Amino acid sequence: MARYGMALDYKNCINCKACEVACKEENGILMGADKHRIWVGVKEIKGEYPLLDIVSSSFEPSQCQHCESAPCQQVCPTNATYYDENNVVRVDPDKCILCSYCMNACPYDARYVDDRTMTVDKCNFCSDTRLARGETTTACQATCPTKVRTFGDLDDPESEISALLRTREHFSLKSHLGTKPKLFYLT
Amino acid sequence: MAEVVKKQGIKEFITSIPYNKIGLKDLMSFEKTPRNIIIAVITFAFLVSFVVGVSLYLIHGHHAYNVTREHPWGLLIAVYIFFVVSSTGLCIVGSLGDVFGFKEYEMISKRAIFGSIVTIMAGFAVIAFEIGHPVTMLIYNVLTPGFTSAIWWMGTLYGLYLTFMIIEFVFLLKHDMRMARIFGLTGLLVGLAAHSNLGGVFGFLNARTISNGVFYPTYFILTAFITGIFIAFIMMGIRYRLSFPENAKKMLTNLAKIQGLLIAILIFFVTWKMLTDIYGGMPNRSEVALHILGTWTFWAEVVLAMAIPLLIILKSKGSAIHAMFWASLGGMVGVFFMRYNLVHDTQLKPLQMMKVREYQLAPEWVHYFPSAAEIMISLGGLGLCILLYYVGTKLFNLDAETH
Numbered sequence: 020m021a022r023y024g025m026a027l028d029y030k031n032c033i034n035c036k037a038c039e040v041a042c043k044e045e046n047g048i049l050m051g052a053d054k055h056r057i058w059v060g061v062k063e064i065k066g067e068y069p070l071l072d073i074v075s076s077s078f079e080p081s082q083c084q085h086c087e088s089a090p091c092q093q094v095c096p097t098n099a100t101y102y103d104e105n106n107v108v109r110v111d112p113d114k115c116i117l118c119s120y121c122m123n124a125c126p127y128d129a130r131y132v133d134d135r136t137m138t139v140d141k142c143n144f145c146s147d148t149r150l151a152r153g154e155t156t157t158a159c160q161a162t163c164p165t166k167v168r169t170f171g172d173l174d175d176p177e178s179e180i181s182a183l184l185r186t187r188e189h190f191s192l193k194s195h196l197g198t199k200p201k202l203f204y205l206t
Numbered sequence: 207m208a209e210v211v212k213k214q215g216i217k218e219f220i221t222s223i224p225y226n227k228i229g230l231k232d233l234m235s236f237e238k239t240p241r242n243i244i245i246a247v248i249t250f251a252f253l254v255s256f257v258v259g260v261s262l263y264l265i266h267g268h269h270a271y272n273v274t275r276e277h278p279w280g281l282l283i284a285v286y287i288f289f290v291v292s293s294t295g296l297c298i299v300g301s302l303g304d305v306f307g308f309k310e311y312e313m314i315s316k317r318a319i320f321g322s323i324v325t326i327m328a329g330f331a332v333i334a335f336e337i338g339h340p341v342t343m344l345i346y347n348v349l350t351p352g353f354t355s356a357i358w359w360m361g362t363l364y365g366l367y368l369t370f371m372i373i374e375f376v377f378l379l380k381h382d383m384r385m386a387r388i389f390g391l392t393g394l395l396v397g398l399a400a401h402s403n404l405g406g407v408f409g410f411l412n413a414r415t416i417s418n419g420v421f422y423p424t425y426f427i428l429t430a431f432i433t434g435i436f437i438a439f440i441m442m443g444i445r446y447r448l449s450f451p452e453n454a455k456k457m458l459t460n461l462a463k464i465q466g467l468l469i470a471i472l473i474f475f476v477t478w479k480m481l482t483d484i485y486g487g488m489p490n491r492s493e494v495a496l497h498i499l500g501t502w503t504f505w506a507e508v509v510l511a512m513a514i515p516l517l518i519i520l521k522s523k524g525s526a527i528h529a530m531f532w533a534s535l536g537g538m539v540g541v542f543f544m545r546y547n548l549v550h551d552t553q554l555k556p557l558q559m560m561k562v563r564e565y566q567l568a569p570e571w572v573h574y575f576p577s578a579a580e581i582m583i584s585l586g587g588l589g590l591c592i593l594l595y596y597v598g599t600k601l602f603n604l605d606a607e608t609h
Contacts, residue, residue, distance in 0.1 A: 052563050053275045060560025081559055090412055096358035097346035114346045117268070117338020119278035120357050126413035128557040131275050137267060137338050196412050 021172040022106045023144055024085065024201035025157070026183045031165040032078040034059050038159035038168070045148050045158035048140075054131055056142040057082035057159055080167060082159075083108060083129040083142040084192060084200030091121035091130065091141075099138075106201070107146050112138040126193045127200075144170065173201065224379050228600050249592045256586020262579040263335050270579035271336075274572075277553045281576035282336035284546040285584040287404065289329030289591070290364060291426065291545065294401040295434025296322035297371065297394055299461075304378060305390040310457050313606040316378045317441055318434070319390070320598050322397075323371050325437075326364065328591040335583055356406035363400030367393055379602060401426050408552055415491040416498075417552040421479055428472055432511070433541050435465045436534040443531035445605075455527060462524035469516045476508075494555050497571060503543045503550075511540025550574060 042048060042057050060079035066072040089108050092100045099114035100121055115138035122130045122139060133140040144150065145157040160168040171180035180203075183189075189203040226232075236242050262270040273280040300318030303311035334340045343361075352358045370393030377386035405423035412418055438461055442454055450458065483495035498504050515533045518526050554571050576584075598604065 055561065055563075058559070058561050058563070061562045062560060079560055093354045094352075094357065094410065096352045096355040096361065097343065098350040098352045099346070114342065114350060115339070116343040116346070118343070118357055119273075120355070120407070122275065122278040123553065124411055124413060126557060128276070128559045128561070132268065134269075193413075198412075 020104055022174040022201070023170065024173040024180060024203065025144075025160070025171075026169045026180050026187075026189065026203045026205055027080055028167050028169070028187075028205045029079055030077065030205075031167045032059060032080050033165055034061065034078040035164060037162045037164060038080060041158040041162035042142070045145060046143075049134055054133075056131075056140070079204075080159075081127065081129075081192070082202070083125075084127050084198065084202045085142075085144065087199035087201060088197060090124040090126065090196075090198060094120045094124040096120070103146065105144075105146070105150070107144050108141070109143050109146060110139055110141060112136045112140075115139055126196050126198060222380070223376055224603070225601050226603075232600055233597065245592070249589050249596075252585045252589025253593065255582035256589055259579045259582030259584075259586055260335055263583065266579075268338060270577060272575060272577040272580065274574070276556060276572045277550075277574040279549050279553060280336075280574060281546065281580040281584055282332055284542075284549040285587055286329045286333040286336065287549065288542050288545040289325045289332065289587060290401065290404065291430045291433050291541070292437055293322040293326035293329065293367075293371075294397050294427075294430040295432065296325060296437055297367075297397045297434070298431050299434040299438045301390055301394045304374075304383060304386050305394060307387075310453065310460065313453060313457060314438055314442065316375070316602075316606065317445070317604040318438060319371060319375045319378060320602065320604055321437060321441060321595065323368065323375060324591055324594040324598065326368050326371070327594060328587045330368075331590055332583060332587040356403050356410050360400055360403040360407060363396050363403060367397040367400050370396060398427060401430055408548065411552065413557065414552050414555070415488065416483065416494040416555070417548070421475075422548070425472075425475055425479075428468060428475065429541070429544060432465065432468045432472060433538070435461050435468070436511075436515075436537040436541065439527070439531050439534035440538070443534075448528055448531060450527060458527040458530070459524045462519050462522075462527065462530050465530075466516060466519035466524060469512050469519070473512055473516070476512075490555050494551065497554060498547070498551050501547075503547050507540050507543040507547055509540070510536045511544055 036059055038057055039055065039059065043050070043054075046056065048054055048056055058081060060081055062075060062077045062079065064071055064073060064076040066075070085106070085108050087106070089100070089102075092102065092108060096118060097114045097116055099111045099116070101109055101111065103109050112133075115136075117132070117137055117139065119132075119139070122132075130139050130141045132138070145154075149157060155171070157168070157170045160170045169180045169183055171178035173181060173184075175181060183205065184203055187205045189205045191200040191203060194200065236246070259270075271280055271282070296318045299311070300315045300322060302308045303313070303315040304319075337343055347358060347361065351362075370389050374386050374389040374393050377383075377389060402423040405421075405426035408414075408417040408422045409419055439458060442450070442458060446454055480495055480499065484492045486492065515530065515537050518529045518533050522529070553574070556569055556572055
């Protein structure tokens with residue numbers, strides 16, 4: 020029993036997209052630009068040379084925020100979307116009816132349709148693969164060359180993520196919506 | 207033993223439902239006027255397009271539709287809403303006479319209640335091909351119900367509503383007005399709850415600020431009543447071929463007056479919705495509202511479903527029922543755009559997670575245009591609706607009992 024979350028030291032991201040590749044490889048995700056479980060958002064540089072606003076450029080790795088109050092879970096008519104014992108927001112493909120309500124309700128655009136099962140899929144913190152094998156890291160974290168991602172148990176005060184969140188300032192995406200994301204962006 | 211008696215009682219109850227014995231020949235024996243032939247050909251074409259559209263869906267699955275990750279709800283959702291709004295509206299109109307006891311509206315009760323059954327069945331036929339796994343839905347809606355989901359409540363309540371409407375219709379056919387009133391009132395309340403939950407499906411979307419809030423759950427009830435009156439005009443116009451008897455004239459004039467009030471309220475609602483959406487420049491809301499004001503589909507909704515009918519009603523004080531028949535046909539086109547707009551506009555604004563590889567460049571607006579399969583299934587829903595209603599007019603006496 021854990022309460023898994025992820026801290027992202029996003030300013031370290033170099034947009035190599037190794038995390039996207041590792042995620043697809045580990046979890047057997049279909050290829051295709053709209054089949055992202057995780058992605059790297061890019062903010063372009065604003066302004067014109069020589070007055071370039073270089074601080075406006077950044078890379079923002081993102082994925083399902085594993086909200087504690089997940090809109091996708093609340094709107095699911097068959098409870099196909101559920102919280103597992105580790106508080107990870109998961110989808111049971113046997114129960115998913117593909118009404119797509121969760122896709123519309125998710126503020127983070129984190130859900131997509133898996134063309135093999137024709138059900139909605141999303142990041143599950145490698146619960147079917149690495150966590151199921153007893154590991155405590157995710158593929159995207161393990162592969163990141165600049166150590167952007169730190170995955171761990173938020174309830175364990177000794178975990179690396181807990182220490183990071185105690186010592187580094189951080190923010191969450193669209194926190195005004197009250198979704199209580201468990202992805203934290205370190206500043 | 208008691209069970210046998212009960213079974214026999216039910217059997218007798220069902221076998222004693224008054225209906226006309228008809229065959230295919232009777233169905234084909236309509237007056238061969240050019241107008242009737244055109245309607246028959248169009249209905250047949252719609253039904254063929256339904257078969258083709260469903261075949262495309264069965265072959266290609268959701269890939270036959272133009273729905274995308276960014277715009278997961280398309281035309282079929284809009285058409286489903288169009289039909290269930292029509293059904294709820296007809297239920298309200300039908301209830302005026304047999305539930306609330308307004309005598310002059312009793313002449314349309316049976317027809318409207320039958321119409322409500324037909325329209326919701328057409329809606330279910332359309333949504334069955336939009337939901338990816340309808341059988342799974344039937345199973346897990348019961349086994350693991352999502353009580354916090356507006357879709358669960360909407361679907362479950364509409365299922366109950368259809369049951370109550372059918373029972374009410376049977377009692378109306380049997381002229382058992384007391385039982386019809388009981389089931390009619392229950393069906394009406396369940397239908398209104400279902401319908402406002404359908405509004406809630408959009409109202410609960412915190413992520414979509416253009417739809418989030420109390421507006422849609424209440425607006426849906428108002429527009430259902432308006433839609434019901436439009437269809438009442440169409441049904442009565444076709445029934446009497448625009449040569450209305452005195453009692454129909456009186457009823458339709460009164461319905462037109464109610465319609466005038468309802469449309470005025472609707473205009474008030476929509477105006478304030480737009481003003482509050484735009485005012486203050488709230489991100490993701492004001493620019494969407496301004497974008498909506500620039501689309502022709504919004505103005506089609508305003509002109510056809512609001513401006514033209516209201517002007518006719520105001521000018522004639524509700525007595526121009528011929529003009530209202532034609533305005534109601536146009537009004538239903540406007541109501542269709544109303545449904546399409548609310549579905550599309552909800553998803554207009556990208557959620558801005560900066561997925562540049564998915565979008566190439568972050569788009570300002572999410573684009574969507576229905577695919578051929580979506581259009582064919584939608585037209586097929588209309589064809590089914592017309593066919594079922596036509597069969598109903600042959601099978602049952604939909605006019606008020608004279609005794």
